[in-house]
Amino acid sequence: MNITITNAISFDVEDWFQVENLKEAISFESWDSLETRVVENTRRILRILEQRQTHATFFILGWIAEKRPALVKEIAERGHEIASHGYGHELVYKLTPDAFHADILRSKEILESITGRQALGYRAPSFSITPESEWALDILKGLGFVYDSSIFPTSFHNRYGFSGASRFPFRFANGLAEIPLSTLRLCGANLPIAGGGYFRLFPYFCFRQLCRRLNNQERAIVFYLHPWELDPGQPRVDIRLNYRLRHYINLEKTEERLDRLLGDFEFVPLADLVEQYFPGTINETV
Numbered sequence: 001m002n003i004t005i006t007n008a009i010s011f012d013v014e015d016w017f018q019v020e021n022l023k024e025a026i027s028f029e030s031w032d033s034l035e036t037r038v039v040e041n042t043r044r045i046l047r048i049l050e051q052r053q054t055h056a057t058f059f060i061l062g063w064i065a066e067k068r069p070a071l072v073k074e075i076a077e078r079g080h081e082i083a084s085h086g087y088g089h090e091l092v093y094k095l096t097p098d099a100f101h102a103d104i105l106r107s108k109e110i111l112e113s114i115t116g117r118q119a120l121g122y123r124a125p126s127f128s129i130t131p132e133s134e135w136a137l138d139i140l141k142g143l144g145f146v147y148d149s150s151i152f153p154t155s156f157h158n159r160y161g162f163s164g165a166s167r168f169p170f171r172f173a174n175g176l177a178e179i180p181l182s183t184l185r186l187c188g189a190n191l192p193i194a195g196g197g198y199f200r201l202f203p204y205f206c207f208r209q210l211c212r213r214l215n216n217q218e219r220a221i222v223f224y225l226h227p228w229e230l231d232p233g234q235p236r237v238d239i240r241l242n243y244r245l246r247h248y249i250n251l252e253k254t255e256e257r258l259d260r261l262l263g264d265f266e267f268v269p270l271a272d273l274v275e276q277y278f279p280g281t282i283n284e285t286v
Contacts, residue, residue, distance in 0.1 A: 014085065057081040086107050146281055
């Protein structure tokens with residue numbers, strides 16, 4: 001039986017040098033001196049989305065928006081959702097509540113000043129809202145965010161994971177809607193199939209079958225990718241082996257795989273999925 005499910009697609013807009021895997025070699029203070037490649041890499045994504053007549057959510061780092069406001073305008077003018085990825089790409093559980101508040105408020109104000117629209121969604125760098133940083137949820141709600149998409153209910157990664165969280169959209173006690181990243185329950189564990197490095201690591205036919213299995217369970221895929229993941233020509237940095245594998249594996253295959261994915265599945269922005277699960281949440285806000 002063929003089941004048509006509306007899935008959600010998103011892009012975390014940060015440059016190649018802002019990734020957590022590279023932090024041991026690249027400091028925040030050096031960002032201004034490094035080659036910026038995010039504009040063209042994001043435009044690659046925009047071209048594919050346009051060809052596939054698909055709209056997405058772009059979680060944009062405030063630092064990028066501040067330096068490249070024209071890119072934010074271009075994304076918005078093409079009909080995509082603009083949401084926050086924070087300002088300085090700091091792991092939430094390494095920040096104090098006051099520092100987190102300042103970081104996301106700065107990002108939100110930058111994005112809204114560029115687009116003239118409220119940023120309703122947030123995604124933490126490296127999905128770093130965990131049980132250790134659950135306090136961040138009340139700060140998000142207090143700043144007017146309507147939904148979060150930072151919870152990755154898996155234990156396969158050393159930086160993130162939220163044990164006991166639902167694998168599917170839900171509301172926190174404070175009313176904030178949560179759109180978790182996709183996992184598939186296999187052999188008693190939650191296998192990550194949300195995109196990013198998993199999308200690059202698995203052979204495409206395998207990733208597609210895992211996604212179809214989730215859709216056959218009448219569950220939506222919540223997919224993410226970064227612009228730098230479409231850029232095999234980015235500078236190489238000398239980092240530890242496991243980080244090098246995570247960051248550089250199959251970059252040359254991502255663009256073609258993304259195009260195939262958009263042909264094989266239907267996707268909408270995350271705000272649309274929030275509205276489907278929690279009617280009135282988005283429409284009453286905008």
